[in-house]
Amino acid sequence: MNEETDNVVKFTKPVGKSTPEPWLDPGAKPLVEIRGVSKHFGDVVAVDDVSLVIYEKELFSILGGSGSGKSTLLRILAGFETPSRGKILIDGVEMTSVPPYERPVNMMFQSYALFPHMSVEQNVAYGLKKDGLPAGEIRDRVAEMLEMVRMGRLAKRKPDALSGGERQRVALARSLIKRPRLLLLDEPLAALDKKLREHTQFELMALQDELGITFVVVTHDQEEAMTLSTRVAVMNQGHFEQVGTPGEVYEYPANRFVADFVGNINFLACTVSGVDGEYAELHCEEAGGAVRARVDEPLPQGTRRWLAVRPEKIFIDKECPPREHRTVLKGIVEDLGYFGNLSVYRVRLPSGKMLQVSGQNRVRTARKTVEWDDEVYVSWDVASAIVLEE
Amino acid sequence: MPSRELRGDGRRRWLRRALVVPYAWLLLFFLAPFLIIFKISFADPLVALPPFTPLFDWAASGWERFQVTLDNYLFLFQDRYYGVIYLSSIKTAAISTFLCLLIGYPMAYYIARQPPRRRNLLLLGVILPFWISFLLRVYAWIGLLNTNGVINNVLLSIGLIDEPLSLIYNDFAVYVGIVYSYLPFMILPLYANLERLDITLLEAAADLGAKRWRAFVDVTLPLSVPGIIAGSLLVFIPAIGEFIIPALLGGSDTLMIGRALWDEFFINRDWPVASAVSVVLLLILVLPMMWFQKVQGQEVEDRR
Numbered sequence: 001m002n003e004e005t006d007n008v009v010k011f012t013k014p015v016g017k018s019t020p021e022p023w024l025d026p027g028a029k030p031l032v033e034i035r036g037v038s039k040h041f042g043d044v045v046a047v048d049d050v051s052l053v054i055y056e057k058e059l060f061s062i063l064g065g066s067g068s069g070k071s072t073l074l075r076i077l078a079g080f081e082t083p084s085r086g087k088i089l090i091d092g093v094e095m096t097s098v099p100p101y102e103r104p105v106n107m108m109f110q111s112y113a114l115f116p117h118m119s120v121e122q123n124v125a126y127g128l129k130k131d132g133l134p135a136g137e138i139r140d141r142v143a144e145m146l147e148m149v150r151m152g153r154l155a156k157r158k159p160d161a162l163s164g165g166e167r168q169r170v171a172l173a174r175s176l177i178k179r180p181r182l183l184l185l186d187e188p189l190a191a192l193d194k195k196l197r198e199h200t201q202f203e204l205m206a207l208q209d210e211l212g213i214t215f216v217v218v219t220h221d222q223e224e225a226m227t228l229s230t231r232v233a234v235m236n237q238g239h240f241e242q243v244g245t246p247g248e249v250y251e252y253p254a255n256r257f258v259a260d261f262v263g264n265i266n267f268l269a270c271t272v273s274g275v276d277g278e279y280a281e282l283h284c285e286e287a288g289g290a291v292r293a294r295v296d297e298p299l300p301q302g303t304r305r306w307l308a309v310r311p312e313k314i315f316i317d318k319e320c321p322p323r324e325h326r327t328v329l330k331g332i333v334e335d336l337g338y339f340g341n342l343s344v345y346r347v348r349l350p351s352g353k354m355l356q357v358s359g360q361n362r363v364r365t366a367r368k369t370v371e372w373d374d375e376v377y378v379s380w381d382v383a384s385a386i387v388l389e390e
Numbered sequence: 391m392p393s394r395e396l397r398g399d400g401r402r403r404w405l406r407r408a409l410v411v412p413y414a415w416l417l418l419f420f421l422a423p424f425l426i427i428f429k430i431s432f433a434d435p436l437v438a439l440p441p442f443t444p445l446f447d448w449a450a451s452g453w454e455r456f457q458v459t460l461d462n463y464l465f466l467f468q469d470r471y472y473g474v475i476y477l478s479s480i481k482t483a484a485i486s487t488f489l490c491l492l493i494g495y496p497m498a499y500y501i502a503r504q505p506p507r508r509r510n511l512l513l514l515g516v517i518l519p520f521w522i523s524f525l526l527r528v529y530a531w532i533g534l535l536n537t538n539g540v541i542n543n544v545l546l547s548i549g550l551i552d553e554p555l556s557l558i559y560n561d562f563a564v565y566v567g568i569v570y571s572y573l574p575f576m577i578l579p580l581y582a583n584l585e586r587l588d589i590t591l592l593e594a595a596a597d598l599g600a601k602r603w604r605a606f607v608d609v610t611l612p613l614s615v616p617g618i619i620a621g622s623l624l625v626f627i628p629a630i631g632e633f634i635i636p637a638l639l640g641g642s643d644t645l646m647i648g649r650a651l652w653d654e655f656f657i658n659r660d661w662p663v664a665s666a667v668s669v670v671l672l673l674i675l676v677l678p679m680m681w682f683q684k685v686q687g688q689e690v691e692d693r694r
Contacts, residue, residue, distance in 0.1 A: 080593055100596040113594035117612045126608075130599035178598070 021245075022055035023231065029092075031056045031214050032077070032182060037086030038238075039072050046072040047083070048238035054182075059208050059215045061225040063262070064235035073235070074184050074218045078107045091181060101130075106180040110187040112171035114159040120146070120170050121155040127178045141177060148207070149173045165196050172204075176211065185217045189224060201227055222262045226250065234258045256388050259308050266314075266355050267388075268307040272299045280387060282307060286353040291327050293385040306388040311358040313384040316345055316370060317377045328379040331355065333372055345370065347378050424672070431665035432458045442661050462666035472667065476674065478645040482561070482636075483629035486568040487576075490625045491618065493569065494576035498617075499610075501577070502584040513581065516574050528567055528638050535563055535639070563639035564646075568629050575624035583617025584610070619682070627675055647671055 022028035032054040039047040047069045054060045064070040075081045076088065079100035088095045095103055106127070114123050121142055128138045146152045149169040159167055168191065175183055188204065189197045205228060208215050219225050225232050226246040233243045234257070241261075242254040253259035256267070270291065274281035280295045284307060293307060315321065321328060334354065335346035338361075345357045357378055363369070370376060433442035434457070443457055466472045501512045519527060534540045535557040542554040557563060587610060595605035633648030640646065647667065654664035 078593075078597060080596075099601075100593070101599045101601055105597075107594075107597045109590050109594060111588070111590055113588065113590040115591060115594070115609060126595070126600075127598035130604065174594075174598070 021230075022058070023053070028055055030054065030089075031058075031091060032216070033087075033089040033092075034073075034077075035087040035089070037073070037076060037083045037088065039069070039076060039081060040084045045238050047076065049086070050239060051086075052233065052240070052243065054214065054216060056214055057212055058230045059205065059217065059228055061217045061219055061229040061232045062235055063219055063222055063225040063232050065220055065261070068235045069238040070218045070220075070235045071186060074107070074186055074216065077182070077216065078105055078184050079103050104181040105184060106175040106178055106182075107184040108171050108175040108186065108188055110190060112159075112167050112191075114167060114170055114174070116159055119156050119158055120151060120162070123159070123170055124173045124177055127174065131178065145173045145177050164191055164193075165200065168192060168200065172207075176207075176213070179211075180213065182214050182216065185215060187219055188217060190219075190221070197224075204228065226262070232262075234261060236261070253308075253386065253388065256306055256308070256390075259386065259388060264311050264356060264358075266309050266311065268309075268353065270305055270307050272301050272303050272305055274301065275299065279382065282387070286349065286351045287327070287329055288350055291385075292382045293327075293387050294383045295387050299387065304390045306390065308386040308388055309355075309380050309384060311344070311356040314355065314357040314378050314380045316347070316357050316359055317379070318370065318374065320377050321379050325382055326379045327382060327385065328377055329355075331376060331378055333370055333374045333376055336368070336370070336372055338368075343368075343370075345376075347376060427665045427668055430661050431462055431669050432460070433662045434459055434461070435660045435662050440661070441659050459662075462662045463670070465663060466666055466670060472650070475645045475647055475650050476670070479630050479647040480674070482564065482568070482646060483626050483632075486565055486572065486629045487622050487626045489565065489569045490573050490576040491622060494573055494580055494621065495614075495618075497573075498577045498580035498584055501581055502587070509585075513578075516577050516581075519574070524571065525634060527571065528634055531563070531567055531570070531639060532558065535566070558639060559641040561640070561644055563641075564636050564644055567635035567639045568632060571635065572625040572629060575628075576621040579620035579624065580614065580617040583614050583620075587613060623679070630675065631671060 030053040032052075034050055034052040037047055037050050038045065050069075050073065062070045062073060072081060076083050079095070079098060083096060086096075090104060115126065118126070124145055125138050125142045128141060133141075143152065143155075146155055149172055151166065151169050151173060154162065154166060159170065162170065168188070172188075175185075185204075189200055192200060201224060204215075217225070217228060219228075226249075229246055231243060231245055232249050234241045234249060236257055242249055242258045244252070249258060249262050253262065259265050260267075268284050268286045268291075270282040270284035270287070272280055273283040273290065275298045276292070278294055278296075279292050280299050282291045282293060282305065283289070284291045287307070291307060299305065329349055331347035331349045333345055334348045337344040340361070342358055342360050345359070347355045347357055349355060355378055429445055430442050433445065435441060436443050445457065497516075501509055501516075504512060532539070536542070537554045537556065537558070539558070541557060542551075545551045546554065591609050591613075592605050595609050596602070600608060631648050631651075632646060633652055636644045636646040636649055637652070640649075651664055651667055654660050654667060658664075
C-alpha cells in the first residue's frame, strides 16, 4: 500500500489542452454522437431520449445517483445493450447494432472483471491475441503497457494475488492495450480506499493526456467528476439535467436538482417582487424580507423561485459588514464543525431556517473566533446567489 | 482484542466437536468394512461358514497359525480374464462419463442462465427421478428397449423400421442405462459451478474482441473445469463398479467388474478372490484421485 501512495504523480499542466474546449468550436469533429437514445427494460425507462456529443480527447463524466441510467448509457456505448430507440455514432460510423467485439471501444468494468485463471500478462494480452497479432508484437506491447501502469514486476501473478489498486491498474492496462478510440470507465475508482482514490484520479488524468484517448467515465461521486473531467453530464431519471464544464455545473446549475446534487448548497424559497436591470428583487420569508440577486433574464413578477447560495460563498462576521452590493442577514450559530483547514457553521435565521456556512481558517489560532450561540451576521455578494426555478 | 480471540477459540472448539460425527461415520461405515474386505483378501477359500480361513487361529497358539496368502492377488494377475474385465469396466465408465458430460454440460449451462424461478423448476426436474427407486427405473428401461418394447413398437407402427431393433441386452443398453441414471450427478456440480460464473467476465471478453463461442472457450470452459472434474468423478466412480445396470440391461458378453464380483461372491463362493478384486478396484480409483488432489493442491499453492 505504501509503495503505491508514496509514488505520487505531480500536478502538471496538461500538454494537450491548447484547444481545450472543442464543444465551443462549431467546426470540431465529434467522436461520439448519441442521438435521441432511449432504453426500456419492460416498463422501466432506464434512458429517456438522451442526445449528446463527445469530442476527441475529452474526459467526459456522466454523473448520477444509482438508478439514474448512467450505467445503462455506458453499456449502450460499449455495445452490451441495444437502445430501444435512437442512434449511436462513433467517428461518424453508425454503431447502434454493431456487437461489442467489433467496436473501436474498450471498457474498464467497475468490478474490473479480470480473468481469474489468467496471469496479469495474459489478461492484458487477451485483446491483442483476439486481434491475431504476431506473438512478438504482443509481448512487446504488453510489456510496455505493464511498465506504464507500473505492473511489470507482477506480470506473472494471478489476479487474486493482487491488491485492489494493483487490480485496478491491470484492468486499466487491459482496456488500453488495443488503443481504443474511446475508453469507457464504469466507476473506475469506487472500489479503492480514499487515499488511493485521490492518487489514482490524477494518474488517470495524466495517462489520458499522454495517450490522447477519449475517456467517458461513469461515476456517482461528484468530487471525482469535478476533478477529472473536461465536461460533466448530470444524469437523473434517465435524462441529462445539465451538460457543462465542472465550473459551469457547479457555479451555474441549470436547476435545483443539479445544484443539490453537485456540492452543498442552501435553498431559500422566495417570490419575485420586482426587476431592477440585471437584478431581481425577491421577497423571501425565510430570509426575513427583500433580497436581491443577479439574473440573466428578467423574471416574471409574482412567480415562485429558489434562491440558492453555496456555503463557501457566505461570509460569517461578528460585526455587521457593509451592506453595499451584499445580502446581509442576522442569525445565531447553532452548530459548529472544525475541520482544521476550514470550519463549517450552521446558522439559524430568525425565521428558523438553517444556513450552512463554511469558511477557511486563515488565521492561526487554537481559539475559535465564532462560538456556539454567538449572534453573527451572514452575508454574500448579490452576484453569488443563484435563482432557480421551482 | 482478547474477547474476539476467545470467541474464535470457542468456535474452533465447537468445530472440532462437530467434526467427530463425520469422522465416526467414516470410520464405522467406510473404514471398518474396508478393513474386513482387506483382511479376507489375504485368506484362503474354505467350504465352511464363513467361507475363508481366519487370519489368526486362536485355537492353536503361536505365530505359525498366522496365515497370510498373496495367492488371490497373484491369481488376479495371472488370469487374463480379470485384466480384461478391469479394462472393459474402465472403458465403459469412461465412455459413459464422457457422454454424461456431453449431454449434461449444455443442460447445466442452460439452467444456470435462466431466471431464478425457472431455474429452480428445472433443477427440480433434474432430481425428480430420484423420487423413484433406482431399480424400478432400470426395469422401466427394459420395457422401453425390449424387442417388443415401447420404442420398437412405436418405430414399427410409424413404419420407420420393418423389424424390431435389438436395443437391449448389449453394450448400447448399458450405456443408455448408465448415462440416464448418472446424468444428474454430472449436471448438479456443473450447474453449481456455472451458476457462479460472473457474466461481466464474458462481457469483458466480448469487449476485447472475442465472439460468443471464443469467449466460451477462453473464459467459461476453463473456469468450469472444477465442476467438470467433480461431475466426472461422481459419474465415473459409481459407473465403474455398477452392477444392476449391466446385470439387467447388458448382454452375456457385457464385461463389468460389478458382475464379476457378484459371480465370485455368490456363484463361486470364493470370498477371498472377490475381496482381492474389490481391493484392486479401490486402488485403481483411489490412486489417480490422490494424484489429482496433490496436483490441485500444488496449483493452489502456486497461485499464492
